[in-house]
Amino acid sequence: MPKVSSVIVPYASYLRVYEPLAAFQEPERSHWARYARRPDRPSYQDELRRSLADLLPTPPVPVPVHESSDAFVTEVEGVLCVCPWRTRLRGWQALGELAQELPAPVLDAVLPPVVRRQAAQDYERWLERNPDARPWIRTATWQVPLNWFVLFSDTERRYDKGSGEIPPMLRYRTPMVQARRRTARALRTLRDTIDEGPLIDGLVDVGRWLEEFHPRSLVELDYGGLVHVLPAAELDGDHSAADVAEGIEALRLGDGAAAGEAYARLVERWRAVRDRRSAN
Numbered sequence: 377m378p379k380v381s382s383v384i385v386p387y388a389s390y391l392r393v394y395e396p397l398a399a400f401q402e403p404e405r406s407h408w409a410r411y412a413r414r415p416d417r418p419s420y421q422d423e424l425r426r427s428l429a430d431l432l433p434t435p436p437v438p439v440p441v442h443e444s445s446d447a448f449v450t451e452v453e454g455v456l457c458v459c460p461w462r463t464r465l466r467g468w469q470a471l472g473e474l475a476q477e478l479p480a481p482v483l484d485a486v487l488p489p490v491v492r493r494q495a496a497q498d499y500e501r502w503l504e505r506n507p508d509a510r511p512w513i514r515t516a517t518w519q520v521p522l523n524w525f526v527l528f529s530d531t532e533r534r535y536d537k538g539s540g541e542i543p544p545m546l547r548y549r550t551p552m553v554q555a556r557r558r559t560a561r562a563l564r565t566l567r568d569t570i571d572e573g574p575l576i577d578g579l580v581d582v583g584r585w586l587e588e589f590h591p592r593s594l595v596e597l598d599y600g601g602l603v604h605v606l607p608a609a610e611l612d613g614d615h616s617a618a619d620v621a622e623g624i625e626a627l628r629l630g631d632g633a634a635a636g637e638a639y640a641r642l643v644e645r646w647r648a649v650r651d652r653r654s655a656n
Contacts, residue, residue: 387605387653391514391524391582392596393552394450394457399590408458412449438487439467439495452551452594459512459596466511468499477517510588518653519646522620523578524597526562527555527586530618537608546599546611552586555595559583562624569627605652616642 397405411417444463451457471492474483483492503509516524528548538544559579566576586595603611623638 387517387601389516389520389524389600389602390596390598391516391527392448392459392598393512393586393589394448394452394459394594394596395512395590396452396455396457396592399593400458407445408447408449408460409456411445411447412456412458417449418446438471438491439498440464450594452592455592457594461513462509462511465509466513466515468495468502469511470515471495472499510585512589514582514585518602518650520597520599520602520616521578522616522642522646523575523582525617525620526579526624527558527582527595528597528617529554529558529621530615533615533617535611537612538603544603544608544611546603546614548597548617550595552589552591552593552595556583556586559586565624565628569630602649606649610645610648614645616645 397408400408440463442464444461446461446463448459448461449456450459471487474487474492478486525548528550532548532550534545534547534549536542536545559582563576563579563583566579570576599611606614619638619642623635623642626632626634626638
């Protein structure tokens with residue numbers, strides 16, 4: 377498969393859901409079954425390269441004209457599972473969040489207001505025809521949201537340092553039933569012990585999203601491009617899911633000191649990551 381660009385965008389992490397083929401209606405189910413047999417399926421970096429290439433024309437193309445027919449594919453206990461890219465839908469959603477990420481002059485320079493208005497109008501019309509649409513992939517830049525770690529256990533962590541042309545990789549994978557169970561338990565503890573706030577709100581949002589998918593799905597947290605900007609020693613020592621679990625368990629047991637220590641480790645680790653965003 378030809379590369380759209382050789383540039384790697386190294387600043388995003390991903391939360392993905394892989395659904396079994398049984399979750400899809402025809403003709404989409406047959407499409408994914410055929411797609412999974414292709415030897416030239418695109419990679420994670422190919423998705424990023426294509427998105428970057430759309431920003432190069434003048435005016436830029438913030439959202440693809442057509443929805444992607446690509447997906448990530450894996451096998452879980454002999455069952456083929458698929459995570460559709462849905463690049464167009466995710467592009468619209470990301471565009472709506474840009475105003476909170478970039479100063480107005482920078483945003484206008486990157487994506488002129490007329491381009492953003494047209495994209496917003498296209499999204500409104502599309503939503504009228506597809507009111508129940510939801511993405512299989514969530515994206516975060518320069519961080520992994522702490523509520524994502526709630527879904528996983530440290531035993532599900534896999535870190536590969538990479539070698540040669542093989543890039544490093546850090547990810548977690550868990551069955552959907554485990555992700556939902558951990559989310560529910562964490563919410564009970566947090567609501568009993570702390571005030572309502574961003575952590576609880578974010579976890580509620582993730583929990584509702586997970587309920588949209590087949591119960592035999594697989595949930596994956598991928599550090600994505602963050603592995604390209606973090607030193608190997610930091611990646612090797614990053615056990616954020618364990619820290620989150622430890623903090624929540626300490627809250628459940630009424631051990632505020634232990635909860636505070638776990639939270640402090642997380643804050644220090646991820647503040648250092650975000651600081652790289654403004655590094656020259």
